[in-house]
Amino acid sequence: MGDGPGDAALASWLELSASALRHNVDVFRSLGGGDGTPRPVGVVLKGNAYGHGLAQVLPLVHGQVDILYFIAPQDALKVREYERAQGLAPRQVVVLGGVSPREAVALAREGVDVVVADRGWVDALPVLREAGLERALRVHVHIDTGLGREGFTLARLPDDVDFLAEARDVLEVVGVLSHFSNTEDVTEQGYALAQVDAFETGVGLLRQRLGAERPLQRHIAASAAALVLPRARYETQRVGISLYGLWPSPETRLSARLVLGEVPVLKPVLSWRCRSQAVKWLPSGSYVGYGCTYRTSEPTRIAVLPVGYYDGYPRLVSGKAHVLVNGRRCPVLGRVMMNHVIIDVTRATSDDGPVTATLLGRDGEESISAEALAGWAQTLHYELVTRLGAHLKRVVVE
Known part of the structure; x- marks a missing residue:
């Protein structure tokens, strides 16, 4: 997925698809x-x-x-x-x-x-x-x-x-x-x-x-x-x-x-990505995150993402959500924190180098929709996207 948008490489950022936005306008104009x-x-x-x-x-x-x-x-x-x-x-x-x-x-x-x-x-x-x-x-x-x-x-x-x-x-x-x-x-x-x-x-x-x-x-x-x-x-x-x-x-x-007579194709405009802050191995039996709510059952390679509920990633998805790394689903481990999320990347990467995680959007053949993330958070996708932090870097892509 690359290193992210320049100086935001160690933070999360939103990508906005200009072509998807144009497509959606055309759908409604055609009605x-x-x-x-x-x-x-x-x-x-x-x-x-x-x-x-x-x-x-x-x-x-x-x-x-x-x-x-x-x-x-x-x-x-x-x-x-x-x-x-x-x-x-x-x-x-x-x-x-x-x-x-x-x-x-x-x-x-x-x-x-x-x-x-x-x-x-x-x-x-x-x-x-x-x-x-x-x-x-x-x-x-x-x-x-x-x-x-x-x-x-x-x-x-x-x-x-x-x-x-x-x-x-x-x-x-x-x-x-x-x-x-x-x-x-x-x-x-x-x-x-x-x-x-x-x-x-x-x-x-x-x-x-x-x-x-x-x-x-x-x-x-x-x-x-x-x-x-x-x-x-x-x-x-x-x-x-x-x-x-x-x-x-x-x-x-x-x-x-x-x-x-047919379902119009609407193309999601927004993707949310994040560069890892740290990647490391934890031994079997290690607790992960606040409250000791998750414990590894085997040696596990984790990635620490510098994103949390302050940024609009809901705390209610703790232990339920997945993110995408190298086209693979990686579960969120333990509690979502104010500024951090910990994910299991054991099967997504073969080394301890930094990874780029997709919190919303597509990576390879996999995708995580706003509806899915909102469902894990027991809310509506309306609320989910409107609560994304205004401080997050937003990058327009084609």
Whole structure:
């Protein structure tokens, strides 16, 4: 596997495949809308691009996709800084999370869209007006269709959005959105389809209340719905976890086969590798790691990896996980520590020289998926990748 990325040879690092990312964007661009026509593709770069690294992912997707979605306003503003530095035409950028009135002013000046999900925005109107904006802040109205999180409920929608009709000088309604509750958890999408019905009802109410003259950009489909609910693709998709080559769930994969006739190929973007800190023999009967939870039953060549739960390698995989060395599976011995993991490399190497371990990704004919590692940790792959340490070196490869 080589010696790793330069000065990170004695630490762990993440490799991001540019070709895999392009492939995944193409998968969603090929889906089109419910009527078979092409649809713009929006991608979600929240959570440090799902742990993959915003600084590394943004340049890879900026020219390939149509819309960039974020939770944090400061991340959205980084896009404008990047575009100016590179001399690029601005992409549509949407902040899905909450923003303060002062942040709203900054976003309006940068031409970044925001989401209006409650009447708290009434308090922002004086601040926006006092700012003397050259253009109104572009907003998307969030309708709660059954998730029970943000958004205006259908019962309250007509009354609660009245302030938008009176704030056209500073708020320009350009879109409307919602979010599904359980498309990933089931293969039967009755509840999701009821949400689609509610969404379309809400869009109609919003249009009636605001007297909207031009089409609104509608978006409700995240990765799972984009794959299995063609009706929900509307004007654009919000592709999150699957941009990075990860299926939302096994149920989504099964549903995709039923809906599309075949399972699209999603290519994992991220690999996690680590150069060993030490390799040595331990006699039979030796204890390994804290708590004496593992004892060798035979002479064992171990490798000490300078990675641990501080870096995002879950402690709950202790004694269950494997890593790959020279294309062979090597079990994790004993407890995962804050900064160290000990593995059995007896059958993977014939000397005590340093080795490179693959914690996530492929090595030869073997691979360890984010889903597998998350399963050992009794969690979701969403949580696993988003908790990868921001301090880890991220390297883009083809």
